[in-house]
Amino acid sequence: MRTIYLLFPRMNVSLTAGEEVLRKVAVFFPFNTEEKKSPSLAHAYRVKREGKQWVVSKDGNVLDRRGSDWEAVFTLEYDIELSVLEHRGDWLAVHAGAVAGEDEACLVAGNPDSGKTTVTFHLVEMGWRFMCEEIAFVDAQTREVHPYLQTLSLESRFIDAVKADFPVTGGKIRAVNPSLVRYSPDMIQRKPVKLGTICVPKRDPEAKAEVIPLSPGAFLTEFMGYCFEPKAGMEDLVDRVIGILEECRIYRLVYRDIEDCRKILLSAFSRASA
């Protein structure tokens, strides 16, 4: 057993586990690991094998017992996500991926399975620096997006379909199980970046591919639905969201397939830079 330290936005944790588990944790969190003890630790996690089970504990209490070390790491990832949300303070937490361009960030917002990860993946492959996958943190005062770095979780069949059309050159792929892979981007953004664009993907095999600009008013209630329950009250959230939306370009990206998705992204960002 060995202890490592994982650094996240506004929260660091320790993890004690065997070498095989630590190797698997590195597949999920390759950007967050430190060997040196962090000065302020929010939680102490431990993954320990007991017979045929892997026991995940947090601060001395058992969280879960899983049938494999991969499953234990999934439990760990999920609980860390909850803890990061808990420690976010006054930041806005949004169901969104995020990437950084030359001088600004782009949020890829949407509900689960709306295409957030797909679009985030394509943007990284197109040269943007990776910041967040499932949850993005935005400081409404500064409009900066704060990186929450982890690897992207993608279906194996999606990666196979991508490879049929484009070479995957922007990161490394590692299989987690027969149906899931983790994609570790080569280019990441470690410092906060000011938000400039919000994309809302909509995959629809029957629709015409297009980029639809949205006004802050047209997008407000939808975007509120992508935000996590606020800590400071709902009206405060409304005010902060309005402040952010008024300063951003907002696009709904309608695409049918992988090829469409790339074309749509090129179109959206040529508009943004025009």
Next chain:
Amino acid sequence: MDNGDIMADDKETYYVQSGKAKIKDVGSDKALYVGDQKAVHVLNRSAYFIYEAMKEPISFEELVEVILEVTDGDEKAIREDLKETIALFLKYDFIKTAE
């Protein structure tokens, strides 16, 4: 209250802002936030015009007259739209019936 109820007593009932909704500017649009419901609704220009007209108690027929003064729309369609708008405003607590 459904649209039928609004139709039935539209000559007697007066509507007025409930005082529960706060107006928020969202770009060029207006949104109403209702604290009790923890909900925000963005209004189109017509809906916001009607909401503004309800600062003081106003009846359905008076609202129709006010709208006809500023639009060239078909009166029957305006009445239908107004019924729907009032029903939604009541549902969202933007307005109440006046005493």
